[in-house]
Amino acid sequence: MxxxxxxxxxxxxxxxxxxxxxxxxxxxxxxxxxxxxxxxxxxxxxxxxxxxxxxxxxxxxxxxxxxxxxxxxxxxxxxxxxxxxxxxxxxxxxxxxxxxxxxxxxxxxxxxxxxxxxxxxxxxxxxxxxxxxxxxxxxxxxxxxxxxxxxxxxxxxxxxxxxxxxxxxxxxxxxxxxxxxxxxxxxxxxxxxxxxxxxxxxxxxxxxxxxxxxxxxxxxxxxxAEHVGDTIRLGFDTEHAAAGAATVLSGRGGSAYGKELTIRTESGPRQVPGMLEDLRSAGLPVASVEVTRPTLDDVFLTLTGRSLREGGSKTDGTPVPELVEV
Known part of the structure; x- marks a missing residue:
């Protein structure tokens, strides 16, 4: 057809x-x-x-x-x-x-x-x-x-x-x-x-x-999955523990800030159990876990540099001219 x-x-x-x-x-x-x-x-x-x-x-x-x-x-x-x-x-x-x-x-x-x-x-x-x-x-x-x-x-x-x-x-x-x-x-x-x-x-x-x-x-x-991925946030009782966790999970590309370690990855819920086991074995207990799934808003912002509702301007900030057919 x-x-x-x-x-x-x-x-x-x-x-x-x-x-x-x-x-x-x-x-x-x-x-x-x-x-x-x-x-x-x-x-x-x-x-x-x-x-x-x-x-x-x-x-x-x-x-x-x-x-x-x-x-x-x-x-x-x-x-x-x-x-x-x-x-x-x-x-x-x-x-x-x-x-x-x-x-x-x-x-x-x-x-x-x-x-x-x-x-x-x-x-x-x-x-x-x-x-x-x-x-x-x-x-x-x-x-x-x-x-x-x-x-x-x-x-x-x-x-x-x-x-x-x-x-x-x-x-x-x-x-x-x-x-x-x-x-x-x-x-x-x-x-x-x-x-x-x-x-x-x-x-x-x-x-x-x-x-x-x-x-x-x-x-x-x-x-x-391709353009954003899931966000995993692991909370710890001290900044020292968060820094240690970043070292243990360095292969996963995480970044520590304060008492929190943030990791972007695919299939976040599937990754969490293995991360927790690695950190437990290293003597770094996790105080809190949060997994955030991406939205199409996140994808759109990543792809275009602006939200979908930001209309009327180009990425360089100049106005879009009125379109007149010729």
Missing amino acids: GNMIETQRLTKHFKDVRAVDGIDLTVARGELVALLGPNGAGKSTTLRMLTTLIPPTSGTASVAGFDVVRQQREVRQRIGYIGQGNGAGHSQRGRDELLSQGRAYGMGLRQARTRAAELIDSLGLGDVADRTVSTLSGGQRRRLDIAMGLIHAPELLFLDEPSTGLDPQNRANLQEHILRLRAEHDTTIVLTTHYLDEADSMAERVIVVDHGRVIADDSPARLK
């Missing part, structure tokens, strides 16, 4: 700014991939090219087997896109918006009604589907947006910041709905988010983009 998304040297220039600088991507059918990057990194521009909203300056991209430049209609028929804003008209009823969306994709009225009913049921919108959109809560509107993006049963769904503005409970509910829908419909999903815990818990792969290039592409677990 081939990959759902394939790009080769995909590039986009805005005046003198190279927003996307030769990105190579592959996304397999059925995958759930998180595309991460700070503001100005090229993430949104990449999505706009993949959804046929803007043409690339150079390079190629295919979505669902169709070229994003030469076969835009075929691409648009096979994708769903849920942006950051609400897509439904505020004065319209939710069910009517779903029917209109289905008809716009060429569905017959009976087919659109059947599909709308399925989505209303699966997304828990049964009690509110016939209310006007303006009366819905933020979480209900986002679920309606998801339904509108899925009405034509797309092979590929782009979710751009789907949880923005939602409270923690609605965020958790929406994540559950996305995962269930993916399992039921085998939909390929490309997710962008500023909630790295969301990417960590949902995505099989995380692709990090910075300065228009892919700088990391792997599973969340492997990214954390």
Whole structure:
């Protein structure tokens, strides 16, 4: 069947700014991939090219087997896109918006009604589907947006910041709905988010983009192990004991500060018993043990030098210029 998304040297220039600088991507059918990057990194521009909203300056991209430049209609028929804003008209009823969306994709009225009913049921919108959109809560509107993006049963769904503005409970509910829908419909999903815990818990792969290039592409677990590792902190009763422990465990690359020894390693919980046995044999009892597992925030900071939410500036501190297409 081939990959759902394939790009080769995909590039986009805005005046003198190279927003996307030769990105190579592959996304397999059925995958759930998180595309991460700070503001100005090229993430949104990449999505706009993949959804046929803007043409690339150079390079190629295919979505669902169709070229994003030469076969835009075929691409648009096979994708769903849920942006950051609400897509439904505020004065319209939710069910009517779903029917209109289905008809716009060429569905017959009976087919659109059947599909709308399925989505209303699966997304828990049964009690509110016939209310006007303006009366819905933020979480209900986002679920309606998801339904509108899925009405034509797309092979590929782009979710751009789907949880923005939602409270923690609605965020958790929406994540559950996305995962269930993916399992039921085998939909390929490309997710962008500023909630790295969301990417960590949902995505099989995380692709990090910075300065228009892919700088990391792997599973969340492997990214954390490769770029950060676990942190083990061993506490002692005296500074002398901590220094002695650093000597005993010198092969593990630890550093002592005060009464604490800090070691970065892979598989921290598995390493602790052996360390404690070595220190006990050396007559250096440990007073406390703490193992900290890395997060995607730690990975992002290591890779880019800034947190994901630090947008609008480059690593040298200069502002990212406004992008104007030419």
